[in-house]
Amino acid sequence: MVKLLRLDERLIHGQIAIKWSRNLGVNRILVLNDEAAKNDLIKKSLLMAAPQTLKVAITSMDEGIDMLNDPRGESLSILVLVKTPKDVLEILQRVEGIKKVNIGNYGRVASRIGMDPRKTYRNNLYLYDSEASVLKQILETGVECVYQTTPEDNPESINKII
Amino acid sequence: MASEALRICIAYLIVVILDTFVLSWQCISRPIVVGPIAGLILGDFKTGIILGASLESIFMGISAIGGSIPSDWTSATFITVAFTILSGQNTEAGLALAIPIGTVMQSISGLMMTFWSSLAPYWEKLAVSGKMKQFIGQSFFVSFLMQSVSAVVMFFAVAYGTGGLDALLGALPAWVMTGLGAASGMMIGIGVAILTSMIWSGSVGVFFFLGYVMVKFLNLSTLPIAIIGIVIAVTIFLQDKDVIEVKNSIQEKLGAGSKSSDEKGFFA
Numbered sequence: 001m002v003k004l005l006r007l008d009e010r011l012i013h014g015q016i017a018i019k020w021s022r023n024l025g026v027n028r029i030l031v032l033n034d035e036a037a038k039n040d041l042i043k044k045s046l047l048m049a050a051p052q053t054l055k056v057a058i059t060s061m062d063e064g065i066d067m068l069n070d071p072r073g074e075s076l077s078i079l080v081l082v083k084t085p086k087d088v089l090e091i092l093q094r095v096e097g098i099k100k101v102n103i104g105n106y107g108r109v110a111s112r113i114g115m116d117p118r119k120t121y122r123n124n125l126y127l128y129d130s131e132a133s134v135l136k137q138i139l140e141t142g143v144e145c146v147y148q149t150t151p152e153d154n155p156e157s158i159n160k161i162i
Numbered sequence: 163m164a165s166e167a168l169r170i171c172i173a174y175l176i177v178v179i180l181d182t183f184v185l186s187w188q189c190i191s192r193p194i195v196v197g198p199i200a201g202l203i204l205g206d207f208k209t210g211i212i213l214g215a216s217l218e219s220i221f222m223g224i225s226a227i228g229g230s231i232p233s234d235w236t237s238a239t240f241i242t243v244a245f246t247i248l249s250g251q252n253t254e255a256g257l258a259l260a261i262p263i264g265t266v267m268q269s270i271s272g273l274m275m276t277f278w279s280s281l282a283p284y285w286e287k288l289a290v291s292g293k294m295k296q297f298i299g300q301s302f303f304v305s306f307l308m309q310s311v312s313a314v315v316m317f318f319a320v321a322y323g324t325g326g327l328d329a330l331l332g333a334l335p336a337w338v339m340t341g342l343g344a345a346s347g348m349m350i351g352i353g354v355a356i357l358t359s360m361i362w363s364g365s366v367g368v369f370f371f372l373g374y375v376m377v378k379f380l381n382l383s384t385l386p387i388a389i390i391g392i393v394i395a396v397t398i399f400l401q402d403k404d405v406i407e408v409k410n411s412i413q414e415k416l417g418a419g420s421k422s423s424d425e426k427g428f429f430a
Binding site for chain 1: 429
């Protein structure tokens with residue numbers, strides 16, 4: 001079962017390893033990112049950042065979506081991490097039963113279109129208009145979608161932010 | 163006082179710049195390193211070591227993870243050690259002062275950080291223009307400038323604040339000082355508790371009780387406990403190393419998918 005689907009451009013890092021994984025009490029972390037799945041260096045660094053106490057898989061989007069649709073996942077408690085709003089939407093469209101989307105960190109290190117800066121929405125949320133419209137599409141799927149960087153932060157509904 | 167304060171400032175600048183730009187993150191800026199350095203500069207190495215170790219236990223669990231901006235332990239240590247040595251106060255009083263000092267110093271660097279961040283578009287333009295030397299030179303210069311602000315505050319605090327603080331502590335009734343001493347003892351407990359809450363797990367947690375028994379019932383002092391701790395750590399490390407080597411060699415023999423991110427193990 002997917003406990004939470006989180007948008008975080010840094011994928012696995014301190015906030016995930018120390019705060020979220022404990023707060024949610026998950027026993028699996030699944031990272032869906034085509035670039036990381038192909039690149040051994042990225043993969044190994046992410047594994048180093050992950051907590052030792054749970055199992056982690058780093059897969060391409062297609063592979064990961066297959067895994068999320070695997071019935072064996074029902075008994076697990078999974079935290080799913082992706083890097084872009086587009087990937088969040090794709091997962092929601094291709095995987096059923098995801099109830100919660102968390103927008104954690106986005107737009108600070110993600111590659112830019114030319115020199116144009118992203119618009120600031122929150123401290124850790126920067127979006128181009130095209131990306132904001134992807135978030136709107138995410139909201140249209142009816143999923144609960146909140147902006148919350150760490151479990152201690154107050155969750156804010158995305159439809160109030162955008 | 164002014165010459166001592168100046169020496170402390172220069173030491174602070176050297177530590178902060180070495181730590182951020184030459185060495186790695188938090189190599190030498192921790193209280194346990196900074197305390198003895200400050201003590202040595204002011205001619206009381208022993209107090210520096212004692213304060214450094216105590217401050218390290220307070221600040222040990224505090225680290226700038228993610229967006230959190232914790233108390234500034236480096237300047238807190240410098241100022242605390244300087245206050246304690248120059249005023250001749252006991253270390254408990256110094257320790258009790260460390261947290262408020264760290265918080266105040268952090269709010270100053272927080273202000274500077276805001277200013278620094280506003281320069282981001284300028285750095286980006288400079289980076290795009292490809293002028294490497296200019297970029298490196300200027301970023302060094304600006305960082306130095308930012309740190310100097312904290313250093314100047316520190317100078318005035320040590321040079322002109324020590325006398326006033328000494329008088330204030332002297333004027334306080336004895337029970338307040340006793341309270342401060344008790345509070346600083348508790349702060350070390352809180353510091354260790356913050357750290358423990360982050361790394362707590364069943365397999366590590368048992369050592370907490372071992373430590374408690376060693377202190378409370380066996381009446382051991384810190385040094386023998388530390389040595390026992392090191393022995394346990396080395397033993398576990400060597401054993402883990404063997405286990406990992408065996409695991410790796412098994413996986414190598416099994417061939418493909420030798421990573422722990424292995425998708426096959428995900429559902430197991």
